[in-house]
Amino acid sequence: MTSDAQGNRPLTEEELQELVASSDAGARNPVGSVGLFLAIVAVIWSVFQVIQASPLSNVILPGSVVNNSRQIHLAFAIFLAYAAYPALKTSPRGHIPIQDWLFAIAGAGIALYGYIFYQKIVNSGGLADDVDKWFALAGLVLLFEAARRALGPAMAIIATIFLLYVFFGSSEVVPEVIRWKGASLKKAMSHMWITSEGVFGIALGVSTKFVFLFVLFGALLDKAGAGNYFIKMAFGALGHLRGGPAKAAVVGSAATGLISGSSIANVVTTGTFTIPLMKRVGFSNEQAGAVEVASSVNGQIMPPVMGAAAFLMVEYTGISYVQVITHAFLPAAISYVALIYIVHLEAVKQNMPTLGNREVHLARTILGMFSFFAVFAGLCYGSQFPVEVAYAWAPSIAGLLMFVSVMLVYLWLLALAAKTPDLEPDDPNAQEVELPDISKIYTAGLYYLLPIIVLVYFLMIEQKSPGLSAFWATALLFVILLTQKPLKAVFRGQSNLAQTFVEGFADLWQGMIDGARNMIGIALATAAAGVIVGTVTLTGVGQVMAELVEGMAFGLTYISAMFVHAISPVTDLIGITSFEGTVAERAADMTGTILVFVLLCVGLLSLVLGMGLPTTANYIVVSSLMAGVVVELGAQSGLIVPLIAVHLFVFYFGIMADVTPPVGLASFAAAAVSGGDAIRTGFVAFFYSLRTVALPFVFIFNTDLLLIDVTWAQGILVAISATIAILVFTAGTMGYFLTRSRIYESVLLVLVAFTLFRPDFFMNRIMPPFADVAPIELVEALSASHEGQEIRLRIEGPDFDTGGAASTTLVIPSDGSGDGLAMAEGIGLVLLPEDGLMKLDAPGFGTPAEQTLGNFDFYGDEPVKVTAIKAPQDQLPKELVFIPALLLLALVALMQRSRASKEGVPA
Known part of the structure; x- marks a missing residue:
């Protein structure tokens, strides 16, 4: 908590940075030669990962290194975890105790066991001998302790429980329904540490191949100054509107969420500027913090990074990365649209003032933002055409021509940026708040879009692997960080070239350190989660979970059927139902209830586990246990649920744990910035995030929202109808549309939203498909x-x-x-x-x-x-159901407009 003698208070900038460091990168930061040594280790890790992702990795790196890259990746993570994260709150922050050095070296050494003894393990077929099993057990203990330091106790405790289940699953203490025959130490350690079924499994492989490069990309882009540029642009575009600072927080967090997977870092990065301004226009401490929490946490559902989950989904679902982010895009986009609308409704309800003296043109603002994103999307899509021309004209030197073209565009954009003074962070507590003028500052950071365009081009157009795509984008960022300051000095006629080059190198050095330290927790989370995944594959507990949940669901359905059967004489009499049959026949007819019950269980499990696990680990654990269960039970209910829909469902509820009291870490971070109560901030943020709770249930039953098997025309219609639906749902749950809603109006608005989201629900009852x-x-x-x-x-x-x-x-x-x-x-x-x-x-x-x-x-x-x-x-087109839904919406609007005009409610 952040309280003093007077009560809650905002933390200082130094305290906030310590908060982010302690949660994301480690609270220990020794100085002197030890600090330099750790910095060098972090940079070496970053360089290793960049080389590994490069097209020349097989030439530069020995085959043994390429084959054992997961072991090397984990060795760096464990070493830096013991160095950067103190064991206890009372442990020293300024230096590393001798025992932590020993743990760091031992942990890194045992992580490299598979690399050092690679030939021996290959010859044994991956079976541990009496020496291997003890090294593997020591490795697991050191891994769990490193995870406890970096991620909190929950990850280590859960992984330990699963490991104990492997050994003692045959004990009579274990409930019979999940009892299994158990495993010897040798067999368990072979599975967990020696082979690629446990710690060194798919999750750690994804962390090694893809996630590191994207985290490094985000760290470098932020170090180049893109984060401040995005915030200024958002504030300049939206700050003059009613509730403008909050709207700028939403858009700014969406932009930073594109490149960052950390909810807490997003909250502190954008919140230190936006939260004071939100409070200034009338948001309470808790409301201001909650807006920042809701928008920052949602940054993880925004492609292309999605907090590392997108890359895991590729491996777990067996579909391409392009397909994953295509399916994830529309729900994420409309979720942010809804959050902007939530902020607008709060501002209107409280009649908040606007900031600055600029004239408000809402339509012009919306058109301007739409135009910006349309132009950006057009540039990403259009980048393929000059490439095609280059390959058609001179295929042998096409790559070189494209490199020269990108560099020329970079120089041109940098020359434009040099004409504008470098953007400095604004002071949100200044007496006079001066809104940035977009027409004057937009050229200052256009070159930041180049690496993003390169990334999107290779991912979406060339459809290269995520690792290779991130490599080319990161390589361009290396060039930008090293050259932006010297070249600006040249364009401005300044003579301090040596100094600016040193500053650029320092930025690159620090960006690589930040990227590596931000990866410590993710690498440990994926490694520790591998123990849980390994337990599922070794023991078959996943199938047991399916049967257990299925039995509970059938029990609930049967009880519901008994109730329906008991009251059927009454309901039949008044015409509500006319079903005839036994209780068993009624239960069979209600099998759809089973899937809803299972989804509720999965959502609750994600929320509970997410209270102590980072999002990525939570997603791995729950999807490993329950994704197959949902698909199987859906099939039994007659509903074909795509696997990607289930994985996105799990992920959405996993990120909600960062919001949900009593543990929501992002809410505590926001309260630290705002000075508000953390628990109340969490409850308000959860209320603002109801759309994030509702959307997963929608796209499970209506996969059109994930753009699965839809044409372009259908996709556009789905996007329009879903956007209207989420706005109407927001108005219904916020109790405000054109004026304050009456209860029946809120119910009607939610019904309209449901109809727009699920037109098939009604059409299937009118004309069965x-x-x-x-x-x-x-x-x-x-x-x-x-x-x-x-x-x-x-x-x-x-x-x-x-x-x-x-x-x-x-x-x-x-x-x-x-x-x-x-x-x-x-x-x-x-x-x-x-x-x-x-x-x-x-x-x-x-x-x-x-x-x-x-x-x-x-x-x-x-x-x-x-x-x-x-x-x-x-069957008639299900979209015909939109007509009565929109007519009902128009009726509610007419009722509220009439009442608002009488009450004099401001627009």
Whole structure:
């Protein structure tokens, strides 16, 4: 907490930087030769990662280094963790105790065990011997302690519990439902440390290959001055509007969130300027802090970085990076639109004054911002055309031509920037607040957009790997940091070239140090989370979790069905329902409830774990345990849930933990800046973030929001309707639209928002999209289908592992050939029509059907059979539901406009 004798007070700049350092980069910062040594280690780590990501890595680095880069990556992280993070609050900050030196060296050495004894491990097939297992156990202990220092105790405690489960999972103390046979120390250590199934698994590999470069890219871009430029531009564009400082905070945090994965750093970076100004125009301490928290935390859902989660999603879902950020973009964008609207409504409700003396032109402001982003997107997209010309004209030197072109553009933009004085951070506490004039300052930082354009070009146009794309963007930043100050001096006719070059080198040096220190926590989080992932793969507890959650969900559904059955005479009498059947039949009809229950469990689990885990680790843990469960239970409910939708769901709730009281760290950081109460700040921030809670449920059931399988025209319509929906939802939950809403008006607004988000919910009840077909008529249904349509099969049978009843949904895409039997065989189905039933034999190995039906027992006494078929049928466009929704919105607007005019409410 940040309190003194008088109560809460804002922290000083020095105290804020210490807060960020202690949470993100380590509170210890020794000076002298030791400090220089640690700085050199951090820079070496950065240089190593840059070389590894370069196209020449296989030439510069030995093969053994490339093959064991994860071990080297973790060795740097553990060494710097013990050096930078004190063991206890009372531990020294100015020097490193001898025991920490020993732990650092031992931890780094054991992390390199797989590199040093690489040949021995290869020859043994990855199986630990009696020596290996003790080194591996010591490595885990040192890793957990490093994680405790850098990430807090929760990560180490959770990883330890999972490791104990590996050893003692067969104990009678363990509940029978999750009991397993247990593992020996040798087997466990082989899995966790020697092979790539545990600590050195996918998560640490992503941290090594991709995340470091993006974190370094963000640190260098901020060191170059881009962060201050973005904030000034946002403040200049929006500061003159009502609630302008808060709107500038939202846009500024979105911009910094593009390049930063730390909620706390975002809060402090932009909040030290925006929070005092928000308080100045009428926001309370808690409201000002909450706006900054909501906008800074949401920076993690904004592509392309997404707090390192985007790269993990690539590995876990098996889709490309371009697809991941395409799916993630629209929810993130409308979430920020909603936050700006929340700020606007708060300002209107309190009739807040505007800052400065500039005339307010809202339409011009919106048009200007839209034009800026449109031009930027156009430049990113248009960059491919000169490249194509260069490769067509001179393919042998096209790369060199593009490098020269980028340098010429950089020199031109830098010459423009030199005509404007360097941008200095404004004082938010000054008596007179002077808004930046965008027309005068925008040229001062246009060259900061060049590395971002290069990054987007390689990612989206060339579709290179994230690591290689970040390498080229980072290499350009190296050039910018080294040359921007000397070249500006030349353009300005100054003679202090040597001094400016030294300053540029110092900026580059410090940027590489900052990038490395910011990576310590992420590297340790991914490594420690590898223990949890390894436990899931070794013990099979993930399948047990699926069965446990499924059982709880079915129990809840059955209880709900009993209640519905009990009151059905009344509901049938008054016409609410007309369903007839037993409780079991009602429960079967309510299977959609199961998925909602599971999603609530996943969201709650993410929130609880996120109270002690960083976002990346939280995402790894929950997605490893529950992503497959949600997909499987969705299939059992007849809903095909794309894996990326589940991973984004988990990630969204993971970042909410940074907001949610009582532990939300970003809320504490914002309260430290504002001087407000941290708990109240967290509650207000959670209220402002309701849209971040609602959106994941929306895109699970309406994947159009993730732009999955939509055309360009459909995508534009989805973007427009989703934007209107999120604005209406915001107005409904804030209790203010054109004036203060009455309760029934808020309910109607939320209903309108739901309709715009889920038009299929209503259209499917008016005109069902599927018709029921008898299972025995499967071949005929496939033969009658048109190209692009999907036939959904409900399949039931005995589970291979438990022998109990299992069910799932299999989707067969139609090729329009009219040969239903060939289509079924094409995905691996072996049909056995018999006695009026469509029985199935074991599907072909490696076929789509085998992947979906692999858990069924095809050799038992009970057959595996098709129990229901859903064939697509004609349906009116679901977008027609928008018409009554918009009419209802217009009705609410008319009612409120009439009341507002009578009450004299300001616009």
